[in-house]
Structure formats: C-alpha cells, structure tokens
Amino acid sequence: MMRSEQVCSSLEAHGIDGLLITGEPNIRYLSGFTGSESFVFLSHTARAFITDSRFTEQAEEECKGFEVVRYRHPYPELEATLGTLASKYGVSRLGFEKDSVTFGFYDKLARSGPKAQLIPTAGIVEALRYVKDQREIQLIAKAARIADEAFNHIIEILKTGMEERDIEIELEYFMKKAGAQAAGFPxxxxxxxxxxxxxAVPSRRKIEYGDLVTMDFGALYGGYRSDMTRTVVMGRINDTQREIYETVKNAQAAGCSAVRAGVKGTEPDRAARSVIEDAGFGEFFGHGVGHGVGLEIHEEPFMTPTCEKMLEAGNIVTIEPGIYLPRWGGVRIEDTVVVKDGGCEALTQSPKE
Structure with missing residues (x-):
C-alpha cells in the first residue's frame, strides 16, 4: 500500500474526509518531492500535489502517482486552488497539520479558501514515519557511515591552534565530498x-592543549540524517576528565543496552541517567538521553524521564548522555542506533577511546 493510501485509510478515524499536508518532512515522505513551497491534498479519491511554476517540472518528475496542480503567487490563488480541489473531490471536513500551519495561513484559508470545515490534526503522517522501512534504514546507515568517515578524517588532522570553526568547516566539507547532500543539522x-x-555554536576559539573537544555532527543523505557525538582530549587526559569521560561512556553503554522493542522511552533514559547519578553528577545531565532520527534530526520517539511511548523494531534513535560542568567543560557521547526485537544495532561506529 502506498504511503498516501495508508494516510487516506485513517481519515475517518480522525473525523475528516480530506487532509492538507504542509510540513515539508511529511510532504517528502508521502510524495518524494525534494523541493519546497508545496502542499499535498489527500482524500479518498484525490492525490494532489500543489506547487507553483518554479517546481512544476520537478514535481512531475518526482511525485509519481500524484496529480500535479499548479497555482500562481500570491497566496490568494493557492486558497482558491484548495477551494476548487475540496469542491471537486467532495471534501466537507478538511484536516490540516496544526503544527506546521501558521495562524495567518489558517485565517486566510478560513476566509478565502475551501468551504469545507477546517479541522486541526496532529501526528497522522508522523505515525507512519515512526517505524522506518528497510530503505529508510539503509539511507540512515549510509549517512552514519559518512559521518564515521568524517570523524576518522578529523582525528587525523585535529591539532592545537585550530579554531572550532575550522573543525566545523572541515567536517562538513569532507561529508559533502563523501557523498552527503549537506550536514544533517548545524x-x-x-x-x-x-x-x-x-x-554550542562553533566559535573562533582556538583549541588548546588539555582541552575537551566535543563534536556533534551528522550527514544528510537521500533526505535522511545521522547524528553522532564524540568528545576527545587534546593531549594528556587528567584525572577529572577521565572520571567524567568514563562515567559518560558507561552511561551511554547502559542506555544502549536498555534499547529494545517493547520498552518505554523512559527505560533507556533511566538506565543511562542512573549511572551518572550514582557517580554524583546527576544535576549536570539536564536533557533526555535520546530522540528519533529520520527525515528530521529530532523526531519521535523521544527518550526522557517522562516519555512513555513504546519503542518498536525499526525505530532509529540516538543515545547521547552527557555531563556539563558550567565554565569547566563537558563530555557527551552519542550514537545513532536501530531498535530491534532483542536490542539495538549501532549505525555509527566511530571509536570512543
């Protein structure tokens, strides 16, 4: 079943008979479109892709199985186009993605768009994106391999006197040369x-002997992202740095060991957090232990002390505990892993020693 058909099969359960999709990751997921300034209109009988003249030819090439509908700027014609589609396909209750529609756009739709009742929705497409299929896993695995190659490269050239921005530029340049579309995130x-x-935003600060250097980066490949963090010490590690580093490394291992299908998102967080708390650093670990990765760098499932949603086989998530001591420094270690029935498999493989 096509992804758009899966969405349409769930419309009635959400009290709608049509859906306007505006979030770019959801548009990409359903249609394969890699551009912007576009919309997807779905009903039981409609598969419409709406865009303007800049993207019409691209949409016709990429959006197989969709009727490509062109509108002209400015937005009033878009609103009229949506009204025409709703009438043409008999849509009387049109859902819209409330998390990606501004109030201004909603107001224009309500005044000048479809005569259908406008109903806010959330999570319809995201529910399909929650578990990755084999092709998605392969794309993220490739993005992870590119990031690993970039880390191996940067370790070979990293030296005191380099600016943080130098490292950022070198990592991103290497990943593009290795096949990435871009960095997976800033x-x-x-x-x-x-x-x-x-x-932290990379600065002009020069790397000094004895510094901890945290590098959090990933690659964008085929629309999908990887995410990894490694922390290194320039020169000889001191006792405090070693204690904190080993604590974070052990916490990350505990978090990964707790990842498997059928557990709540709270469990990997609790496993990693307890290691840090037992070492006396609990107050210096303030974020959740991980999040989903896919078309977006932060997506479900989230793993925090309060996220009760179950992990499922095929989720791709990060495990990234850290300890951050203000004005002293910090350590974070992160891998992208795929959830399986009996555990997880790390997609990022860079060394942690």
Missing part, C-alpha cells in the same frame, strides 16, 4: 570551558 563544536554548552 554542526556543534565546543572546546575547553565551552564544552559545557550542549548546543
């Missing part, structure tokens, strides 16, 4: 005392 490079910033 690369994080944090050195010395800045390594206590979990989402």
């Amino acid at each position: 690369t994080i490079i944090a050195s010395g005392p800045r390594s206590s910033l979990p989402h």
